[in-house]
Amino acid sequence: MFEKMVKLSRVKSPWVCHFNSGSCNGCDIEIIAALMPRFDAERFGVLLKGSPRHADVLLCTGPVTGQMKERLIKIYEQMPEPKFVVAFGECACTGAVYTGAYNVEGGIDKVIPVNAYVPGCPPKPEAILDGVVKLLTAFKESE
Amino acid sequence: MTPIESLIYMLVFPGFLFLTSYAFFCQYLDRKLYARFQKRVGPPFIQPIADFIKLLAKEDIVPKAADNRMFSAAPIVGLAAVLTAFIFIPVLALHSVIPSFEGDLIVVLYLLTIPTLAIFLAGWTSGNPFGQVGAMRAIVQMISYEIPFFLALLAPALIVGSWSLGRILDYQLGGMWLVIFAPLAVIIAIVTLQGKLERLPFDIPDAETEIVGGPLTEYSGRRLALFRAMLDVEMVVGAALIVTLFFGGYDLIISFSDLPWYLPVLLNAVIFFVKVLFIVGILALIKAVVARYRIDQMVSLSYRWLIPLSVAQIVFIVVLKFGGWLI
Ligand code: SF4
Numbered sequence: 078m079f080e081k082m083v084k085l086s087r088v089k090s091p092w093v094c095h096f097n098s099g100s101c102n103g104c105d106i107e108i109i110a111a112l113m114p115r116f117d118a119e120r121f122g123v124l125l126k127g128s129p130r131h132a133d134v135l136l137c138t139g140p141v142t143g144q145m146k147e148r149l150i151k152i153y154e155q156m157p158e159p160k161f162v163v164a165f166g167e168c169a170c171t172g173a174v175y176t177g178a179y180n181v182e183g184g185i186d187k188v189i190p191v192n193a194y195v196p197g198c199p200p201k202p203e204a205i206l207d208g209v210v211k212l213l214t215a216f217k218e219s220e
Numbered sequence: 221m222t223p224i225e226s227l228i229y230m231l232v233f234p235g236f237l238f239l240t241s242y243a244f245f246c247q248y249l250d251r252k253l254y255a256r257f258q259k260r261v262g263p264p265f266i267q268p269i270a271d272f273i274k275l276l277a278k279e280d281i282v283p284k285a286a287d288n289r290m291f292s293a294a295p296i297v298g299l300a301a302v303l304t305a306f307i308f309i310p311v312l313a314l315h316s317v318i319p320s321f322e323g324d325l326i327v328v329l330y331l332l333t334i335p336t337l338a339i340f341l342a343g344w345t346s347g348n349p350f351g352q353v354g355a356m357r358a359i360v361q362m363i364s365y366e367i368p369f370f371l372a373l374l375a376p377a378l379i380v381g382s383w384s385l386g387r388i389l390d391y392q393l394g395g396m397w398l399v400i401f402a403p404l405a406v407i408i409a410i411v412t413l414q415g416k417l418e419r420l421p422f423d424i425p426d427a428e429t430e431i432v433g434g435p436l437t438e439y440s441g442r443r444l445a446l447f448r449a450m451l452d453v454e455m456v457v458g459a460a461l462i463v464t465l466f467f468g469g470y471d472l473i474i475s476f477s478d479l480p481w482y483l484p485v486l487l488n489a490v491i492f493f494v495k496v497l498f499i500v501g502i503l504a505l506i507k508a509v510v511a512r513y514r515i516d517q518m519v520s521l522s523y524r525w526l527i528p529l530s531v532a533q534i535v536f537i538v539v540l541k542f543g544g545w546l547i
Contacts, residue, residue, distance in 0.1 A: 082273060083273060083274070083277040085270070086269070086270035086271070086272075086273035086274040086277075087274050087277070089264070089266065089267065089270035089274075090267065090270045090271045090274045114258045114259055114260045117255070117260040117261050117262075119251070119255060119260065119261075119262060119263050120255075120260070120261040120262060120263060120264065122263060122264070122267055122270060122271070126428075126433070127428045127429075127432035127433050127437075128350075128432045128433035128436075128437045128438075130281065130433070130437065130438055130439060130440040130444075131433060131436075131439075131440065131444060133274070133278075155281075157278050157279035157280070157281050157440040157441055158278070158279040159278070159279075
């Protein structure tokens with residue numbers, strides 16, 4: 078009963094922290110657009126938080142560059158458990174066009190564990206909300 | 221009141237249990253209204269409780285750089301202070317006696333400054349540069365809004381000639397609500413309450429586009445949940461204080477004296493809490509229509525405008541009083 082309540086409230090209030098690990102900024106603009114009043118992410122309980130300590134979901138955009146790798150790991154470790162990572166955009170999923178570049182490590186999952194992938198270049202605002210909601214539903218059903 | 225009654229008054233209604241659930245409801249209303257003002261749908265009804273439970277169940281991190289004891293004590297002290305402050309506000313009259321004593325207005329005002337200090341200590345001891353910048357801003361902001369806030373709430377006490385919330389309420393029960401004599405003080409009190417709660421336009425300490433999470437940057441899990449609950453309860457206490465001082469507390473023009481004894485008590489409580497909701501609505505409206513001030517603009521606003529205006533209000537009341545136009 079208590080477990081169920083906790084799980085339900087986790088699904089109902091995903092707080093998001095947004096991290097740019099080397100994206101071209103297209104994805105970041107799209108994230109901000111998804112949080113605007115028209116799509117209203119707050120009706121799912123999504124809030125954008127500046128501090129990784131407050132967040133449940135880390136939204137990563139872009140391929141991981143050599144410079145950002147350490148910082149990405151640091152940010153990830155600063156988040157309290159339970160935490161989830163969403164790779165947002167084609168680059169974050171696989172590295173896409175940047176694969177093989179001298180300064181790029183590849184997708185986010187080369188560096189930290191990823192729970193959900195949202196493909197698209199850049200993904201539509203609907204896709205980000207869909208991705209977050211799917212992630213949480215999957216989490217609810219998994220345990 | 222018998223000991224049992226006082227215990228129920230403190231712990232169940234209108235004390236801790238009721239107050240916290242009511243504060244969550246106020247948070248919901250605040251966020252929902254804010255969303256509706258922006259043409260959004262807004263969060264669902266259970267959102268505040270879901271946030272609270274989720275935060276309670278999360279991992280609780282204490283950074284190495286933080287002063288451990290102060291870091292854990294700050295949210296508890298702040299929450300305890302605001303919960304205690306509410307007990308002194310007369311919500312209902314049991315056995316037609318308003319629970320109050322001379323000087324409880326001062327006690328409530330004193331207890332209401334503790335949350336700001338708790339936030340300051342939280343930011344200062346968390347060992348995070350953002351937290352420390354936020355903490356300094358919180359203190360600078362405090363010395364600028366606290367004076368007009370106190371001066372504005374001094375006006376009703378001056379009119380009635382008493383520091384007791386019960387006496388001020390009693391004065392309004394028979395006659396007119398004090399908002400008629402001190403409209404300026406009401407406006408100043410509401411504006412500065414917004415600063416006390418660190419909401420727009422005075423959310424300078426935790427401006428999230430500038431300094432991440434402000435004083436609460438390093439907080440996570442349980443302690444963050446307590447801080448959020450503290451801010452909600454503080455909003456309720458502040459609004460309830462304004463209702464009691466200016467809007468006649470649980471008074472409504474109609475008299476319920478011919479009903480059985482428990483009905484008027486209940487109705488009084490309902491009227492009081494509905495009035496508080498109106499003040500919360502006004503606070504949400506202010507939050508929706510303004511943008512954030514810079515810290516220096518905030519200080520100059522309160523020293524150039526709010527303090528002189530509240531002094532003018534007090535002079536006006538003194539003139540009324542000695543002219544004999546007030547009863
Ligand atoms: S997926 Fe497209 S928009 Fe997003 S970072 Fe990569 S190139 Fe830019």
